Amino acid sequence: MGLLTFKGGLHPYDGKELSKDKAITEYLPQGEMVYPLSQHIGAPAVACVKKGDNVLVGQKIAEAGGFVSANIFSSVSGKVLKIEPRLTVSGNKVNSIVIENDGFYKKAEFHPVETMTKENILAAVKEAGIVGLGGAGFPTHVKLSPKEPEKIDYIIVNAAECEPYITADYRQMMETPEDLLSGLNIILSMFPAAKGVIGIEDNKPEAIRKLTEMCKEEERIEVAALKTKYPQGAERSLIFAVTGRAINSGMLPADAGCIVDNVATVIAIHEAVTMGKPLYERVVTVTGDAIAEPGNFKVKSGTNAAELVDAAGGFKTRPEKVISGGPMMGMALSSLDVPCQKAFSSLLCLTKDEVAACEPGNCIRCGRCISVCPAGLMPTRLSEIADKGDFALFDQLNGCECVECGCCSYICPAKRRLTQSMKTGRREALALRRRQK
Amino acid sequence: MNEQFYNVSANPHVRDKASTHSIMLDVIIALLPATLFGWWNFGVNAVILTVLSIATCVISEYAWQYFMHKKITVGDMSAVLTGLLLAMNLPAGVPYWMPVLGGVFAIIVVKQLFGGLGQNFMNPALGARCFLLISFAGMMTDFSVKGFGTTFDATTGATPLAALKAGQAVNLKDMFLGLTPGTIGETSAILLILGGLYLIFKGIISWRIPICYIATLSIFVLLFGGHGFDAVYLAQHLCGGGLMLGAFFMATDYVTSPITPKGQIVFGILLGLLTGIFRIFGGSAEGVSYAIIFCNLLVPLIERFTTPTAFGKGGKN
Numbered sequence: 001m002g003l004l005t006f007k008g009g010l011h012p013y014d015g016k017e018l019s020k021d022k023a024i025t026e027y028l029p030q031g032e033m034v035y036p037l038s039q040h041i042g043a044p045a046v047a048c049v050k051k052g053d054n055v056l057v058g059q060k061i062a063e064a065g066g067f068v069s070a071n072i073f074s075s076v077s078g079k080v081l082k083i084e085p086r087l088t089v090s091g092n093k094v095n096s097i098v099i100e101n102d103g104f105y106k107k108a109e110f111h112p113v114e115t116m117t118k119e120n121i122l123a124a125v126k127e128a129g130i131v132g133l134g135g136a137g138f139p140t141h142v143k144l145s146p147k148e149p150e151k152i153d154y155i156i157v158n159a160a161e162c163e164p165y166i167t168a169d170y171r172q173m174m175e176t177p178e179d180l181l182s183g184l185n186i187i188l189s190m191f192p193a194a195k196g197v198i199g200i201e202d203n204k205p206e207a208i209r210k211l212t213e214m215c216k217e218e219e220r221i222e223v224a225a226l227k228t229k230y231p232q233g234a235e236r237s238l239i240f241a242v243t244g245r246a247i248n249s250g251m252l253p254a255d256a257g258c259i260v261d262n263v264a265t266v267i268a269i270h271e272a273v274t275m276g277k278p279l280y281e282r283v284v285t286v287t288g289d290a291i292a293e294p295g296n297f298k299v300k301s302g303t304n305a306a307e308l309v310d311a312a313g314g315f316k317t318r319p320e321k322v323i324s325g326g327p328m329m330g331m332a333l334s335s336l337d338v339p340c341q342k343a344f345s346s347l348l349c350l351t352k353d354e355v356a357a358c359e360p361g362n363c364i365r366c367g368r369c370i371s372v373c374p375a376g377l378m379p380t381r382l383s384e385i386a387d388k389g390d391f392a393l394f395d396q397l398n399g400c401e402c403v404e405c406g407c408c409s410y411i412c413p414a415k416r417r418l419t420q421s422m423k424t425g426r427r428e429a430l431a432l433r434r435r436q437k
Numbered sequence: 438m439n440e441q442f443y444n445v446s447a448n449p450h451v452r453d454k455a456s457t458h459s460i461m462l463d464v465i466i467a468l469l470p471a472t473l474f475g476w477w478n479f480g481v482n483a484v485i486l487t488v489l490s491i492a493t494c495v496i497s498e499y500a501w502q503y504f505m506h507k508k509i510t511v512g513d514m515s516a517v518l519t520g521l522l523l524a525m526n527l528p529a530g531v532p533y534w535m536p537v538l539g540g541v542f543a544i545i546v547v548k549q550l551f552g553g554l555g556q557n558f559m560n561p562a563l564g565a566r567c568f569l570l571i572s573f574a575g576m577m578t579d580f581s582v583k584g585f586g587t588t589f590d591a592t593t594g595a596t597p598l599a600a601l602k603a604g605q606a607v608n609l610k611d612m613f614l615g616l617t618p619g620t621i622g623e624t625s626a627i628l629l630i631l632g633g634l635y636l637i638f639k640g641i642i643s644w645r646i647p648i649c650y651i652a653t654l655s656i657f658v659l660l661f662g663g664h665g666f667d668a669v670y671l672a673q674h675l676c677g678g679g680l681m682l683g684a685f686f687m688a689t690d691y692v693t694s695p696i697t698p699k700g701q702i703v704f705g706i707l708l709g710l711l712t713g714i715f716r717i718f719g720g721s722a723e724g725v726s727y728a729i730i731f732c733n734l735l736v737p738l739i740e741r742f743t744t745p746t747a748f749g750k751g752g753k754n
């Protein structure tokens with residue numbers, strides 16, 4: 001298969017060499033553990049423990065607050081101290097369960113799925129509180145329950161990891177590829193008409209080689225080499241690259257016969273189904289030029305982000321900016337005093353804030369933002385419309401198709417903050433749509 | 438706990454190295470060979486005119502922004518580029534007030550009155566050239582100047598295209614190298630092409646406008662030039678009349694050309710057609726400047742019809 005790709009996109013400095021060869025090491029937290037009740041897309045979970053309760057590792061501490069929501073589990077054994085609003089990566093205070101770690105890591109009992117039926121698998125995934133671990137945090141059991149399951153013909157594992165610096169998925173592919181295949185086979189067993197495709201960018205040749213070798217025996221699974229280009233791992237770009245089907249913001253991947261999950265999510269499915277292990281830890285890449293010893297760590301949910309910096313040897317230089325996630329789509333943190341949550345894939349610490357370093361100037365109409373936009377938009381015009389506040393026109397010109405990938409701001413020679421305006425435009429235009437309904 | 442606070446801003450948190458400044462600088466670099474050649478071809482006067490033109494543009498921009506209490510942006514090099522382009526479009530024999538008047542007109546009237554960088558709808562250098570051409574037609578079309586390396590007959594001072602139109606013989610090799618009368622920067626086709634290729638390979642401009650422009654004009658000349666399939670005649674058309682300067686450096690001006698990829702193709706084709714019409718059916722021999730100025734005015738219209746289709750919203754992606 002040749003290299004698959006999409007239209008638009010660009011090649012930022014990828015920084016992966018800092019951590020790509022660092023094996024995953026387990027990090028045991030020191031301080032108190034904080035579990036925000038809202039760390040996924042959808043309704044917040046509802047706490048099912050109270051102050052003073054003793055909890056075990058893997059014990060459910062909050063119950064999904066609806067179908068589009070997810071259970072939350074303790075990652076340590078210890079005592080519930082309080083439930084109170086705490087600062088999270090989102091920048092807002094979110095009601096959170098605070099637990100004191102007793103350091104014994106006594107585990108609750110886990111029950112693997114015994115008879116592999118579709119219903120049992122789905123129930124196990126739902127019970128384990130699995131959400132998309134790539135960054136979006138959309139509950140996985142919802143993705144696995146499409147309206148017309150017989151129409152699903154592709155299960156795509158998003159192994160592009162196109163965000164610069166992050167190597168968490170890559171390390172898992174290199175270290176536990178059998179878990180990835182097991183997870184994919186579990187999903188495939190739910191959709192008999194589908195074939196499995198693992199999409200990997202060609203800047204990870206070792207991973208492509210390894211998985212291709214392992215998939216020789218797997219009739220339903222295929223490894224697809226993708227062109228290395230950001231945002232190859234954006235859901236719509238990936239679906240187009242693999243299947244040639246184009247979907248817009250009003251459609252779900254299932255409308256194109258696809259279900260897309262990233263590597264970490266598929267491995268979490270494997271663990272939930274074969275071991276009954278709920279989602280309470282994940283692999284996090286701690287990296288950036290401010291970090292002394294960048295690496296990949298298996299981190300318990302609820303661990304304070306400042307501890308991760310210490311785990312990675314502390315700061316070499318004081319960073320100007322710390323980011324949860326990657327440099328293109330991640331969220332800047334004002335303080336490191338936030339807990340790691342389910343979708344926390346990376347802690348990136350940069351000595352220089354390139355955004356503050358450059359003043360936005362007049363648009364010189366160079367057209368670069370248009371040629372990189374994977375959504376086929378004209379960011380220069382749409383951002384201007386958003387800045388003027390004409391959100392109806394913004395919507396009419398398809399502004400809501402923006403995937404907030406950051407390509408336009410990245411490439412703009414006038415250093416205009418296009419993505420920022422696009423995000424505001426989208427938010428307001430979608431709110432306007434809701435009001436008009 | 439941790440009391441430090443870090444910068445926050447919306448994603449993305451990294452930026453490409455290219456800036457407005459670096460792009461302008463690249464265009465200036467691409468123009469340098471042809472400029473140096475022009476100086477050699479037309480002599481000291483050409484050097485003085487170039488310096489005056491650039492200085493006027495930079496000072497006008499600075500003064501305007503200073504007195505209008507705007508942010509001073511002369512550091513972005515766009516005024517330097519305008520000054521250089523204007524000089525390249527002047528004959529070497531014009532009086533020294535000509536580049537000064539042209540520079541002030543380009544920066545104040547064509548650029549700043551419309552809102553500054555990125556807002557003007559006409560290329561400032563070309564706007565100024567056309568203004569000077571209309572106001573001082575005699576001086577602006579007098580090409581009888583000699584320089585250090587002049588080999589052409591400076592006494593007649595007819596540009597090769599004018600000679601061609603008048604039915605005289607012109608030397609194609611001289612045209613290709615640039616050893617002919619003309620404006621300071623337009624004569625050397627080869628050096629302008631090299632500069633243009635530099636810009637295309639560096640990704641500063643796309644091939645769409647220059648290639649569509651040159652291809653369309655070629656076809657037009659072959660069809661309507663009255664010389665049938667005459668390669669030499671065609672090559673003379675392409676090397677003369679500032680076509681290369683126009684196609685690679687003036688028509689590709691970001692601000693005054695379509696921003697959409699399809700629009701750039703349409704723009705190139707229109708330019709080719711108009712230039713062909715002006716040259717072959719019109720009174721003057723040149724036509725590049727007027728074609729570009731005219732098409733500048735059509736840009737909003739062209740863009741309206743060539744807006745790209747959003748991904749997944751019908752159409753092929």
Ligand code: SF4
Pocket residue numbers: 369372373374375376377379401402403404405406407408409418419422
């Ligand atoms: S952020 Fe939105 S507008 Fe900008 S390039 Fe990405 S999809 Fe296009």
Ligand code: SF4
Pocket residue numbers: 362363364365366367368369370379380408411412413414415416418696
């Ligand atoms: S990239 Fe920046 S300067 Fe270029 S057209 Fe887009 S907004 Fe304008």
